[in-house]
Amino acid sequence: MAEVKRRAYREWEYWGRPVPGFGDPNARVLILGLAPAAHGANRTGRMFTGDRSGDWLYRALYQTGFASQPSSTCRGDGLTLRGAYITASARCAPPDNKPTPEELRACRPFLERELDLLRQVRVVIALGKIAFDQYLEILKSRGVIRSRSRFTFGHNRQFTTAPGQPLLISSYHPSQQNTSTGKLTEQMLLDVFVRARQAMTENVKGQKAKGQKLKVI
Secondary structure, X not given: OOOOOOHHHOOOOOOOOOOOOEEOOOOOEEEEEOOOOOOOHHHHOOOOOOOHHHHHHHHXXXXXXOEOOOOOOOOOOOOOEOOEEEEEOOOOOOHHHOOOHHXXXXXXXXXXXXXXXXXXXXXXXXXXXXXXXXXXXXXXXXXXXXXXXXXXXXXXXXEOOOOOOOEEEEEOOOOHHHHHOOOOOHHHHHHHHHHHHHXXXXXXXXXXXXXXXXXXX
C-alpha cells in the first residue's frame, strides 16, 4: 500500500510497513483505532499522523491534556503524549480501509502484547466498532468476560468489563466519513476524552483508597 501515492505526497518516501503503537509507556488511557490510513500513518509511520482523522484526534487530546500539541504532521514534529498511548487493531493499511478478519487475527498478538506491557492503563477508548469488538474478543479469549452480548457499541458509552479491568469507552471513529456527515462532531469527540480523564482520575483515587500508591499523570 506504499506504491500508490497522492499527488500532494509524491515526493514523500512512504513508510509502507506495519505501524507500531506509540505514546506514554506509563499511560493510563489506551486509545485503540482501526488501521493506518493509506496516506496518513502508512505514509508517516506514526498512528493517526498526517491525515484528517488525526487532526480531529490530536485536537481533542490536546484540549484534554493528553497531547503536547493540537496537530501532528510527521514523526519528527515534536508531538508527545502524556498519560495516553495510541495503537490500532490492524498494523498495515488495508485496501479501502477495511481490514479482513485474517488481517485482524494476524495483528492481534501485537495488540495483546501491548495490553500486557501497558500495566498502568485504567481506561480503554475504542474508536469504532471494529476496535470495540477486537478488544472484547481479546477479553473473552482470556476468560475476562463470558460473552460480548451485553456490550453494545455506541458513541461515548462506558462499560465495566470485570473487576480490576480498565473501563471501556466506545466512540465513533473520527473518520472523514463520520466527521463530514456530522455523525461525529468535535464536541462529541472531546466529550469522550473528558469522560476518559474523569474516569481515569476516579479510578486512580479508588486504587489509592485501597492502599496502592499510584501517581496521577
